[in-house]
Amino acid sequence: MTIVTLSSGHSRHVRGASEFLDEVVEARKVVDEVGKLYRGEKIYTFHDNTSNTQDENLETVISWHNSITCDLATSIHFNAYEITDQPRGTECLYLTQKDIAGAMSAAIADAGGFIDRGAKYRDDLAFLNQTEMPAILIEVCFVDSSKDTSLYEIYFHAICRAIATVIAGASPA
Ligand SMILES: [Zn+2]
Numbered sequence: 001m002t003i004v005t006l007s008s009g010h011s012r013h014v015r016g017a018s019e020f021l022d023e024v025v026e027a028r029k030v031v032d033e034v035g036k037l038y039r040g041e042k043i044y045t046f047h048d049n050t051s052n053t054q055d056e057n058l059e060t061v062i063s064w065h066n067s068i069t070c071d072l073a074t075s076i077h078f079n080a081y082e083i084t085d086q087p088r089g090t091e092c093l094y095l096t097q098k099d100i101a102g103a104m105s106a107a108i109a110d111a112g113g114f115i116d117r118g119a120k121y122r123d124d125l126a127f128l129n130q131t132e133m134p135a136i137l138i139e140v141c142f143v144d145s146s147k148d149t150s151l152y153e154i155y156f157h158a159i160c161r162a163i164a165t166v167i168a169g170a171s172p173a
Helices: 023-037 054-066 098-112 126-130 146-154 156-168
Strands: 003-011 042-048 072-079 090-094 116-121 135-142
Touching: 003 023, 003 054, 003 156, 023 042, 023 072, 023 135, 023 156, 042 054, 054 072, 054 126, 072 156, 090 098, 098 116, 098 135, 098 156, 126 135, 135 146, 146 156
Parallel strands: 003 042, 003 072, 072 135, 090 116
Antiparallel strands: 090 135
C-alpha cells in the first residue's frame, strides 16, 4: 500500500498556462478528483492559495510535500506551446522515477486518447530537484490544443482514475 502527496501546479495568485482551459483551475479539479478516487493507503492533497510570486509558490509547494513522509510526491500541471487544433499529448517529467513516469504517461494517454509523449527527464525543475521523496510532475495535456482540451473534458473521469491507479501502484520508498 502506498502513501502519496498530490499538489496542483502554480497558485491561486500565480497563474499557469491558459488558453482553451486554465491550468490552475483544471489542475485543482484533477487533484480533487484523484483524491476522491484514490484507493491506496493514504493520499494528501494540496493547493497553494497564498503565494504571490513564482519563487514563493515553489517553496510553498515543495515545503508542503517535504512535510509529509510518503512513497511518491506528484504535482499536476498542464502544458502549453502554441494555439493549435492538432493533438499534442500527455507527458510525465521525472528526475529519478523514470519507470513510474513512463507508466503514468502511458496510462493517461490510454485513458484520454492523447498522444503518449512519455517520460521526460528534467534536471532543471525545483519541484523534482528539491522534493525529498520520489517525485513526478504530470503534464496532463496541452491547454492550447483544442483537440487535447476536448478529449480532456470528455475523458476527465477516466484520466483521474488512471492517475489514481498508477500512483497507488508506486513502490514503497
Ligand atoms: Zn505548470
